[in-house]
Amino acid sequence: MHSSIMNRTVGRLMLLLILFLTAGQHSLQAQPPGDGGPRFQQVTAEDMADAETQWMKKKLKLKKPELNRVKDINLRFAKERMTLLKTNKPDPARMQALEKQQEEELKGALSEKQFTNYLKRRGEIREELQSSHNNSLPPPPPDRF
16 A cells, blocks of 8 residues: 555656656756755656656547557657756756657547546646745645546
8 A cells, every 4th residue: 555655646746757857947957966956967868757647548538549659758758858857957948849759659649538638637737836936846736647
């Protein structure tokens, strides 16, 4: 039971991190591990993609064929985001461009209803992030995911 709660919490944090990093509202400066830098450096692209895919599976009710396409898209873009985050000063414009490219590919992989729902839910999370912009990583919203 404790493991299930922990997995949900980690999944929430991962998704918030993904959305926070791709929002383009903030510029993060990567720091080497061990000197108090952001925890995202301990997260792999695979972790990010898995968290995002699981969230989408649950919230959008993805079936196996959709799930496989979405997982491939999310992994490819997570790898690109992680590459950018490893630079000393990630480019917010490039992060936004990646988000738009990913959005376009997801649009082709999802039904119109699923895609609309995805945009709506992502927008809700983004609003929460923007309202708590003074915190470097906002707490996960209760029972949102």
